[in-house]
Amino acid sequence: MQKDGILSGIRVIDCGTYIAAPASTTVMSDFGAEVFKIERPDGGDLWRLFPHLPGTPKSELNYAWVLTGRNKKSVALDLGSPEGYEALIRLVKTADVFVTNYQAQLLAKFRLTWDDLHAVNQRLIFAHLTGYGDSGDDADLPAFDALAYWARSGLMTSVTGRDGTPSGPRPGIGDHPTAMAMFGAIMLGLYERERTGRGSKVGTSLMASGAWAHSCDLQARMLGATFPQPRGPHPINPLSAGYVTRDAKVFLLIQLDPEHEFPRLCKMFGAPELATDSMFATDASRTEHAAELFAILQSQFESKDLADWRKAFKEYDIKWSLLPALDDVVSDPQMRAAGAFVELDYPGHGTIQTINSPVFVAGTEKRKPEAAPELGANTREVLRTLGYDDNAIDKMIKQRIAAD
Structure with missing residues (x-):
């Protein structure tokens, strides 16, 4: 068993703020990556301030930072100064991955765009997490998960009853985020194979993925936080x-x-x-x-x-x-600009729309979506590639070992 982690030797720069982008580097750190957390000297990452806001759980320890800041090395730099920028660039030259969720205008301001950093480290993986995608009228709007993921996606209105009481979960509400965790696990397995030549067992679970999604409150409870209680029809925090x-x-x-x-x-x-x-x-x-x-x-x-x-x-x-x-939501032009929706030619139904997977790599086109096959539609062709002749295939189908 590899004890120092699949990603040991990988150097990651976490140049993001709040949760989504930094949390991805937390996961990488869990697997052995060396993560450098870039923070502003005055106060650090704003995520550190979250537990102090009205309406949030209160505990002795900063549960937000305990959760997302683990395993990292905090590097406080003023990126607006020449010296701070130069220090970061030196670190970039040694890094494998640069992760950020800065808005495009901030990346340009601080000279941290893909073009800027690729010029100094051509092996660098530049990972940019956005609120609303890379193009479209809303692309550079500031965003939180409550706005772009929970509200703008329609999830919030779908799971809350008209009277404000909880409603039933919507289909796939946990399956699709869990699928992304599984995707990450598979990629880790492929990476480990690249390094060791060996296959490996990887996986996740709905429960573990759900706990990760609910982790802010769960971490707060684990640390004995006291939760605010509603005091009337108004919200605890009107802001x-x-x-x-x-x-x-x-x-x-x-x-x-x-x-x-x-x-x-x-x-x-x-x-x-x-x-x-x-x-x-x-x-x-x-x-x-x-x-x-x-x-x-x-x-x-x-x-x-x-x-x-x-x-x-x-x-x-x-x-x-x-x-x-x-x-x-389905008529929102920003969804299309962000690549969240994609067209699919469906036999008998013309062109329809479907939901795109939320991972994009610059310079690489995704496969054009194809209609899901009918049961057994490819049985024969696949069995033939495996060396079966038609007689053998017919026999398998007749015995209901196969279907076409």
């Missing part, structure tokens, strides 16, 4: 809540860095003084006066149509997402 516009559109607002984001929200409303009001100036005061703040925000949002707010959100850099119905 991470759903609102209704004048034209009855529902959207989700997310502000995980309220010190900087809440003032912008208040300025957008034309009420900058709200951000410094003693009732709303701090996390603690906003929690204490959550009902009042929620009422103020809802009254503002219901004063205009979503189209008006959409423009204002973009102007003031407010993180949000529509809570769409399924019809809205």
Whole structure:
């Protein structure tokens, strides 16, 4: 048994923030990769701040960082300075993988695009996780999983009843994310074979994948965190809540860095003084006066149509997402721009749409989707390639050993 890990000797730069991209390097570190976590000197990764937000579990240890920061080496660099950038470039020259979820405009600003880094290390794997894809009008919008994965995909509205009570799970809601875990396990197996010449048994489970998806709350509970309890019909944290516009559109607002984001929200409303009001100036005061703040925000949002707010959100850099119905999701042009939907020629039905797998490699085209075969459609041709003649195949089919 290999004790030092399948990915031992692999050097990974985690130049991301919050969860999705950094969590992938956490997985790599679990298999022995050496992971360098690049953080800003002033405060580090914003994910470190998550447990301090209103409405989140509280514990002695920072469960968010315990979970996603494990096994890593923190390297604090100011990438906006020539010296910090040069230090990172030196590290890039020694690395195998560079992982980031920075928006395209930030990658350009810090000279960390694929072209920039490929020029200094042609063996580098450049892994870029985005909220909404690489092209389309919304490609460079800031995003969290609550916005792009949970809300924009339609999952949120599909699993919540109209009265707000839990509904039944939707088909495949855990199967498809688990399939991606399985994909990763298979790739690890292939990589190990490349290094050792030996095959290996790899796998995952729905339970383990579900625990990984639920890991923030589970980690908090493991560390004895106390969870906030609802105190009324209003949300515990009005800055991470759903609102209704004048034209009855529902959207989700997310502000995980309220010190900087809440003032912008208040300025957008034309009420900058709200951000410094003693009732709303701090996390603690906003929690204490959550009902009042929620009422103020809802009254503002219901004063205009979503189209008006959409423009204002973009102007003031407010993180949000529509809570769409399924019809809205399947007609969303950003889904196509992001490559999430793909066309398929289906016999007897013309061209239909299907859901693309969410992994893309620049310079490589995916296979054009083909219709699923009928039962046994390829039995004969495959058996022939294995050396069976038609008589033997007919016999197998007659005995129901095979079917065509």
